[in-house]
Amino acid sequence: MTTRAAAVEETRHRILSSVLALSAEKFTLEIVLADVAERAGVTTKTILRHFGSREGLFDAASEFNRGEIVRERVAPVGDIPAAIATVVDHYEERGDWVMRMLGQEHSDDRARGVVGMGRVVHREWVATTFRPQLERVPVADREAVVDLLVMATDVYTWKLLRRDRDLGRADTEQRMRTLVQAIVTSATQPSSSKRQGDE
Structure with a gap:
């Protein structure tokens, strides 16, 4: 279970990091799930399974970004x-x-x-x-x-x-x-x- 939980967390981290990386290259409104999936090396279904929707993904990315900024x-x-x-x-x-x-x-x-x-x-x-x-x-x-x-x-x-x-x-x-x-x-x-x- 611990290994599986770590793998899930690593996948989430990779997806969220991909959102932030893409937002440095194009306007936020232009970023679609397929872009994120390609950058993170996962499928769109995987993203939806983790975050539910594009809005859910971007909400999670904003919170992830806040934590990274505070830490840095x-x-x-x-x-x-x-x-x-x-x-x-x-x-x-x-x-x-x-x-x-x-x-x-x-x-x-x-x-x-x-x-x-x-x-x-x-x-x-x-x-x-x-x-x-x-x-x-x-x-x-x-x-x-x-x-x-x-x-x-x-x-x-x-x-x-x-x-x-x-x-x-x-x-x-x-x-x-x-x-x-x-x-x-x-x-x-x-x-x-x-x-x-x-x-």
């Missing part, structure tokens, strides 16, 4: 350099795919759901990873600082630096670290220092 982005809490290295790792692997999904969100409900989930995951990652820094921020300012940290570590920031500016990875990480550190420093300095800086 685990970083030491409070360690800014490690956090930036981790999120850049993630974008190096998936950033172009994410940008492709973002380009479909206004025309495809499925893509809109995927990127919406991604935004939630990213904000949760910021709140968790930078928790020690955020705890030093006045409560009234905390949500605004989370917003700034989300922007500093967002996939669009990575794209601007890596794709639009054509910077190397090291320079990209350095600029993102500078942004994050500047946000944290500004948000956690004493109020009197902030007032003096504003005068």
Whole structure:
């Protein structure tokens, strides 16, 4: 039974991975079960036996993708350099795919759901990873600082630096670290220092 269960899980994993791979090559609306079956090396009947329908398959693929993203982005809490290295790792692997999904969100409900989930995951990652820094921020300012940290570590920031500016990875990480550190420093300095800086 254990061997059979492992084989079933491996087949499911291969099918779900095939959905994600195909979504990097064509619009989600264009992907049909036959495409997935061919990529996964299974039959359409096998897919339907595991997931029930195309919608069931894509729902499962979205949840699978969420788990993969969360796993890939685990970083030491409070360690800014490690956090930036981790999120850049993630974008190096998936950033172009994410940008492709973002380009479909206004025309495809499925893509809109995927990127919406991604935004939630990213904000949760910021709140968790930078928790020690955020705890030093006045409560009234905390949500605004989370917003700034989300922007500093967002996939669009990575794209601007890596794709639009054509910077190397090291320079990209350095600029993102500078942004994050500047946000944290500004948000956690004493109020009197902030007032003096504003005068």
